[in-house]
Amino acid sequence: MSTDTTTEEATSGFNIQPMKQFEIHPLFGDGAIHWYTPTNAALWMGLAVFCAYLLLVVGSRGRAMVPSRSQSVAEMTYGFVRKMIEDITGKEGLKYFPHIMTAFLFILFANLLGLLPYSFSTTSQIAVTGVLAMTVFLTVTILGFVINGPGFIKLFWVSSAPLALRPVLFLIELISYFVRPVSHSIRLGGNLMAGHAVVKVFAGFAGALGIGAIIPITAIVAVYGLELLVAFIQAYVFTILTVVYLKDALHPAH
Amino acid sequence: MAVQDVALAVEASKPGMPQLDFSTYPNQIFWLVVSIVVLYFIVSKVALPRIGSVIEDRHNAIANDIEQASEFKRKAEEAEAAYNAALTEARAQAMHIAGVAKAEIKADVDAAIAKADAEIAAKSAESAVRIDEIRASALKSIEEVAGAVVNDIIAAIMPTTSDEKATKAAVAARLKG
Numbered sequence: 546m547s548t549d550t551t552t553e554e555a556t557s558g559f560n561i562q563p564m565k566q567f568e569i570h571p572l573f574g575d576g577a578i579h580w581y582t583p584t585n586a587a588l589w590m591g592l593a594v595f596c597a598y599l600l601l602v603v604g605s606r607g608r609a610m611v612p613s614r615s616q617s618v619a620e621m622t623y624g625f626v627r628k629m630i631e632d633i634t635g636k637e638g639l640k641y642f643p644h645i646m647t648a649f650l651f652i653l654f655a656n657l658l659g660l661l662p663y664s665f666s667t668t669s670q671i672a673v674t675g676v677l678a679m680t681v682f683l684t685v686t687i688l689g690f691v692i693n694g695p696g697f698i699k700l701f702w703v704s705s706a707p708l709a710l711r712p713v714l715f716l717i718e719l720i721s722y723f724v725r726p727v728s729h730s731i732r733l734g735g736n737l738m739a740g741h742a743v744v745k746v747f748a749g750f751a752g753a754l755g756i757g758a759i760i761p762i763t764a765i766v767a768v769y770g771l772e773l774l775v776a777f778i779q780a781y782v783f784t785i786l787t788v789v790y791l792k793d794a795l796h797p798a799h
Numbered sequence: 800m801a802v803q804d805v806a807l808a809v810e811a812s813k814p815g816m817p818q819l820d821f822s823t824y825p826n827q828i829f830w831l832v833v834s835i836v837v838l839y840f841i842v843s844k845v846a847l848p849r850i851g852s853v854i855e856d857r858h859n860a861i862a863n864d865i866e867q868a869s870e871f872k873r874k875a876e877e878a879e880a881a882y883n884a885a886l887t888e889a890r891a892q893a894m895h896i897a898g899v900a901k902a903e904i905k906a907d908v909d910a911a912i913a914k915a916d917a918e919i920a921a922k923s924a925e926s927a928v929r930i931d932e933i934r935a936s937a938l939k940s941i942e943e944v945a946g947a948v949v950n951d952i953i954a955a956i957m958p959t960t961s962d963e964k965a966t967k968a969a970v971a972a973r974l975k976g
Binding site: 597602605 | 818823828841846
């Protein structure tokens with residue numbers, strides 16, 4: 546019996562559970578998770594919204610002609626997203642600036658907050674990224690038909706290709722269009738999940754290696770820096786793809 | 800060993816990825832929608848209008864300042880041109896005044912010289928007349944004196960033959976000769 550416990554303790558040193566950090570549990574008590582239960586996911590989503598509020602509203606409360614640091618960052622974020630929309634869709638896309646800004650800020654702050662130790666990374670959940678991507682997909686598709694009517698089909702009808710190829714291309718374009726929400730959501734969720742899992746795995750090694758832990762700890766530092774970059778880049782990629790899809794809805798002709 | 804088996808069994812019963820645990824989806828989606836709606840209202844009602852107006856104001860202020868600066872520059876250039884024009888005008892006027900003054904002075908000097916010349920000529924003419932008079936009176940006096948002397952000499956030499964008229968004529972003829 547005593548040998549059993551020692552082997553169990555020995556194995557528990559290597560008992561790495563990189564996926565445990567993605568588990569959802571209620572904030573209070575230990576009961577079942579109903580749709581309304583306040584969970585860690587709810588907490589960290591709320592914190593992401595709160596951080597966006599701090600940056601954009603509290604940070605810019607001075608309304609100064611010469612901006613403070615936080616106001617300057619808020620203005621840069623504003624200019625960054627606005628310019629992205631204007632460059633890709635033109636002036637008519639600016640009507641959707643608040644929607645895209647919302648998506649960008651939510652994903653950015655969720656990604657960044659997910660990097661805090663002991664935090665919960667909401668954007669690593671397929672449920673979250675999937676809903677975001679499906680919202681974008683449905684909105685853009687409906688918008689495309691509302692604005693262009695049946696002409697929206699032109700998006701799939703490559704009029705610059707030879708006539709014989711057009712039906713084939715139509716099929717390919719159609720498939721790629723419907724794959725969009727899948728790639729859109731999995732790109733974000735997968736990137737976040739993989740990075741966090743890698744950090745956790747290295748952390749598990751560090752706990753088991755004793756003095757040799759210096760190697761995995763160095764690796765964690767490096768991966769963490771990379772994850773910081775990924776947090777920004779994935780927020781940017783999600784947003785810019787949203788804008789590109791929006792452009793398709795506004796100007797479907799190739 | 801039995802404990803370990805149970806633990807493994809529990810482990811296996813859980814899905815490999817918590818992301819694929821569909822029982823948590825309604826919860827996540829509900830809170831996601833709540834968060835996104837709240838954030839959307841913060842962004843669209845407060846943040847973007849505020850930041851947009853601040854950027855707009857700053858843009859306008861900068862444009863105004865640049866416009867004002869170019870206005871001031873234009874005014875400065877105008878002032879410089881006016882100054883230069885005034886300077887050339889003043890110089891021309893000064894030259895003109897100097898010329899006029901010079902001409903006036905020359906005329907005055909000429910007039911004074913002419914007057915002085917005339918006065919000198921008049922004075923010298925007067926003097927010439929007086930010299931003539933003096934000379935005439937001197938000649939007359941010499942004649943008289945000479946006549947008297949001759950008379951006296953004749954009277955002394957030959958007192959009987961004194962003819963005053965003859966001697967006078969003789970003296971005058973001599974003096975003229």
